[in-house]
Amino acid sequence: MRIGFVGLGVMGRPMAANLVAAGHELSLYRGKPGLDGHHCESAVEVAERAEVVVLMLPDTPDVEGALFGADGVAEGLKPGSLVIDMSSISPTATKSFAQRIEALGADYLDAPVSGGEVGARDATLTIMVGGRPEVFERAQPILETLGKNITLIGGTGAGQTAKVANQIIVGLTIEAVAEALLFAEKAGADPAVVREALMGGFASSRILELHGERMINQTFEPGFRIRLHRKDLGLAVQAAAELDLALPNTAATQQLMNAAIADGDGDLDHSVLYRTLLRGRS
Structure with a gap:
């Protein structure tokens, strides 16, 4: 799949590396060079190049900025695109973000993780997902590349x-x-x-x-x-x-x-x- 990945920090970098190793084509933003993939100049470029955009960012304002700020993901999404936010952020804000993304014709999952850097590196993360069942099913091949214990908790925000x-x-x-x-x-x-x-x-x-x-x-x-x-x-x-x-x-x-x-x-x-x-x- 063509996957965009925004946030290549302690957790995001090994997660992105596992997606590359699984054969996915990655577009990358917010991180140091060194991973295979196309390194983009902005989040909007990531969204324009990808079918699925994964976010792994520190806090709620970081996710909001990456999605809806200038040159943000929302500007580059196409109808049918999927956003998977794997950051740990506010459940209340997550519901608002999902509504705004879905209004653009795209799908949204919140899918925060537990397991730390070791789990990210070894692809053994626990992944807690909120969203519609059919969107969860679509995302499962990606999630199964990143973790082992993957659960659809409920609707949007339930993962957070x-x-x-x-x-x-x-x-x-x-x-x-x-x-x-x-x-x-x-x-x-x-x-x-x-x-x-x-x-x-x-x-x-x-x-x-x-x-x-x-x-x-x-x-x-x-x-x-x-x-x-x-x-x-x-x-x-x-x-x-x-x-x-x-x-x-x-x-x-x-x-x-x-x-x-x-x-x-x-x-x-x-x-x-x-x-x-x-x-x-x-």
């Missing part, structure tokens, strides 16, 4: 809602693991041995396995930058206010992430919350 829920669970679990290992260490136990013991019990999790090891070794290269995870928890807190819903632990974890960023750790892995808590103890 599922991703926000995912980020709540991940963020709060990272914070819980950080507290537990810090407690073990300060109580005089070897946190590495404690972690190993917990991995055989009910507290076992992928986060305890991977991020727990990062915390013990204090190796915080991303991974997934805590700055981006804070943004995702901000989406959760904002949506909770709109729903008159209390998410107290989500809000507290977002505040810890604010502290980590204030400490200069914003571009480190979200497991750096361990160091934030350690600093708070001093």
Whole structure:
């Protein structure tokens, strides 16, 4: 297929590389050269050259700008084109973006991902999709090139809602693991041995396995930058206010992430919350 890809960062670059390896013809924008494909000068050029445009951008304003800004994707779409937004952004904004794209005669899916840089590289991402079933079916060959656990959650915006829920669970679990290992260490136990013991019990999790090891070794290269995870928890807190819903632990974890960023750790892995808590103890 002729695929346009906008956003070649930590996640987008390996995802685009997997599409190239699968034999798709790519038009690329917003990233350093080095990938096979046609490197475009604008998002509108990407849309003009492609049947399907994939977005993988940091935040809601980035997606809005890429779609509807000057020389944006919307200006180059043809009737029957498909836009797949794989960024993690506001569910409310996603519904508005989809309506505007569909008014141009094109189709739209929100399809945010979980799995981090490793999942992007290994094509094992979890992909949570919102949109019409027939559009999802059309997009499946692309999604199956990028991930393993691919689920149509519901209508437009449902994929983003599922991703926000995912980020709540991940963020709060990272914070819980950080507290537990810090407690073990300060109580005089070897946190590495404690972690190993917990991995055989009910507290076992992928986060305890991977991020727990990062915390013990204090190796915080991303991974997934805590700055981006804070943004995702901000989406959760904002949506909770709109729903008159209390998410107290989500809000507290977002505040810890604010502290980590204030400490200069914003571009480190979200497991750096361990160091934030350690600093708070001093």
